[in-house]
Amino acid sequence: MSWQPEIDDLRRREELAHRMGGPGKIKRQHDGGKLTVRERIERLLDPGSFHEIGAIIDPRDTRPLLCEFANLAAPMRKPGPRSFGYRP
Numbered sequence: 001m002s003w004q005p006e007i008d009d010l011r012r013r014e015e016l017a018h019r020m021g022g023p024g025k026i027k028r029q030h031d032g033g034k035l036t037v038r039e040r041i042e043r044l045l046d047p048g049s050f051h052e053i054g055a056i057i058d059p060r061d062t063r064p065l066l067c068e069f070a071n072l073a074a075p076m077r078k079p080g081p082r083s084f085g086y087r088p
Contacts, residue, residue, distance in 0.1 A: 020026055020036055029036050035043070041050055 018038075020038065026036055
């Protein structure tokens with residue numbers, strides 16, 4: 001069994017994420033006086049200190065899992081103790 005098709009799909013998704021919607025979307029950000037998220041990260045952190053993880057996650061793939069988890073956890077949720085009393 002070869003993992004090459006899955007690896008190729010991951011690389012394709014990474015490339016799409018790094019394009020950030022394409023030049024038109026980037027221009028729209030700049031025209032609005034904003035930086036892209038990657039530009040903001042570059043200015044915020046020291047060069048080479050940030051390593052992106054998870055750029056390839058597609059919410060369409062993870063939403064069903066998140067909903068299943070929320071439905072399983074719902075019966076176990078209980079309200080906690082009140083942290084504040086009545087106002088004077």
